Amino acid sequence: MKRILVVVLLLSLGLNVGLGVRLWKNRSARGDRGGWSQKESRTHAKHGDSGDRKNHSGFLGKMMTRKLDYLTRELDLDPAQVELFRKSHQAQMEVLIVQRNLVGEARRRLREAAEDSNLTTED
Helix, strand or coil, rough: CCHHHHHHHHHHHHHHHHHHHHHHHHHHHCCCCCCCCCCHHHHHHHCCCCCCCCCCCHHHHHHHHHHHHHHHHHHCCCCCHHHHHHHHHHHHHHHHHHHHHHHHHHHHHHHHHHHHHCCCCCC
């Protein structure tokens, strides 16, 4: 029984080490170091994070730029396809922002109505 446990543990260790090495090699081959790239860190340090939730160009703009750069590399998109994707995303984002604001306003009105009518919950 002890011998079987040792074999299983060694096999598990070997598989985990092999997976780690393979992942590390794949990241190195792509140049993906994780975290901020030098360009992103300079941009991040220069502009900082936008803490304003109403300004969607801050975090979401940076996130979509990174995502679009990744898709451009992986799918080998030409500049026309990249621009089409960017315009499409911008149009959808404008619609999404309007809808999020409408939902937020409806929630606020509902919360105020519930507070005004002194609703209570019974268990």
